[in-house]
Amino acid sequence: MPHFMSELVVHDDAIRENTATFARLTRGRLMAVLKADAFGHGAIAHSVLEAGANSIGVTSISEALALRADGVTAPILSWLNTIDADFASAVQAGIALAVPSAAVLFAVASASRATGTQAVIHLHVDAGMARDGCPARDWAALCSLAREQEATGAVRVIGIMGHMSCADSPLNPQNTRERLVFEAAVRTAIRRGLTPRIRHLAATAATLTGVGANFELHRIGAGLFGIDPSDSGTRLRPALTLSARVISSRELPAGAGVGYGLDFVAGQRTNLAVVPLGYGDGIPRDASGRAEVFARGRRRAIVGKISMDMIVVDTGADVLHPNESVTLFGPGDRGEPTVAEWAAWAHTIAHEIVTRVGSRVSRIHRVADTVNTSEQDAA
Numbered sequence: 001m002p003h004f005m006s007e008l009v010v011h012d013d014a015i016r017e018n019t020a021t022f023a024r025l026t027r028g029r030l031m032a033v034l035k036a037d038a039f040g041h042g043a044i045a046h047s048v049l050e051a052g053a054n055s056i057g058v059t060s061i062s063e064a065l066a067l068r069a070d071g072v073t074a075p076i077l078s079w080l081n082t083i084d085a086d087f088a089s090a091v092q093a094g095i096a097l098a099v100p101s102a103a104v105l106f107a108v109a110s111a112s113r114a115t116g117t118q119a120v121i122h123l124h125v126d127a128g129m130a131r132d133g134c135p136a137r138d139w140a141a142l143c144s145l146a147r148e149q150e151a152t153g154a155v156r157v158i159g160i161m162g163h164m165s166c167a168d169s170p171l172n173p174q175n176t177r178e179r180l181v182f183e184a185a186v187r188t189a190i191r192r193g194l195t196p197r198i199r200h201l202a203a204t205a206a207t208l209t210g211v212g213a214n215f216e217l218h219r220i221g222a223g224l225f226g227i228d229p230s231d232s233g234t235r236l237r238p239a240l241t242l243s244a245r246v247i248s249s250r251e252l253p254a255g256a257g258v259g260y261g262l263d264f265v266a267g268q269r270t271n272l273a274v275v276p277l278g279y280g281d282g283i284p285r286d287a288s289g290r291a292e293v294f295a296r297g298r299r300r301a302i303v304g305k306i307s308m309d310m311i312v313v314d315t316g317a318d319v320l321h322p323n324e325s326v327t328l329f330g331p332g333d334r335g336e337p338t339v340a341e342w343a344a345w346a347h348t349i350a351h352e353i354v355t356r357v358g359s360r361v362s363r364i365h366r367v368a369d370t371v372n373t374s375e376q377d378a379a
Helices: 012-025 035-040 045-051 061-069 087-092 102-115 136-152 174-191 204-209 339-345 350-355
Strands: 006-011 030-033 055-058 076-078 096-099 119-124 155-161 198-200 218-220 240-245 248-252 270-275 292-295 298-303 311-316 325-329 362-367 370-373
Touching: 006 012, 012 030, 012 045, 012 204, 012 218, 012 362, 030 045, 035 350, 045 055, 055 061, 061 076, 061 087, 087 096, 087 102, 087 119, 096 102, 096 155, 102 119, 102 136, 102 155, 119 136, 136 155, 136 174, 155 174, 204 218, 292 311, 325 339, 339 350
Parallel strands: 006 362, 030 055, 030 218, 055 076, 076 096, 096 119, 119 155, 155 198
Antiparallel strands: 006 240, 240 325, 248 270, 270 311, 292 298, 292 325, 298 311, 362 370
């Protein structure tokens, strides 16, 4: 039996509740974005589909193929691939592909002809982020080329997609500019003879703020896991709890320091507990000096720099015993820190906190009253 010292509990009920919330908000037009191992939450595709999502989005083809291997039959869209990606396998598996350039279009069409299977594609326009997607100056040409490939039977354009840069700030005028770019891109595609039936611009923030509304699909990733990038006030449930067991405790005399550089010096005698989680497990070192944990019913400060494999907790007059549980973050229902608080302490976003928890931490999927434990060893 594995000897786990730290564990990440994935609350399946919270993910299902959040999915149902977005299914209602989008009136059933919900694509669940499960990239990066479902934002670090693992194998939850069947849960989100049962709870109201009707399609799944990922970045790479390898992520999409893994979902097919897991028995997912719902539509899947992959939108971030190099021109030498395994488009043939994607086409054969019925995976839709985003096309941001002529080079990718020709690679997909070539794979289609080689396999004898028509590729389903979404043309991807850059609405203003200057990231992925076809630049506006090249868009008309891409649409014309896509129509030519449609005429040969190699591809079928079913969607137009984009992404918004400032959707978490609903009053930002950039939102209006990007909607206009996107709407113009759709009109251009139609003028070039394409008949896309699915338009999608909104991710989580644009859905919650409404700036990406009135299209046929919403791509929801972070929101499924209880993260609201827009602070809209929508009730979402955090879906992770990260905890570990105390390794050892010791008394620290007044005037003594802790950790590299001795950044923390005790003003009075106190007690310390060593917990086996550190930046090697995804705990952000930038949170040193600010972060807290939850133990014996109250918050406790992390003192000294966060190390690769451990943190040190100031427990005051209490002496924590080896194997006692310490919670780094969770839903916050018991008073424990949340992912949002850790993001603030580390000057980052909640997305980064949940996706960076390392492989040394065991994963436990809590489904209703059952618990499914992964075979990964803990730190």
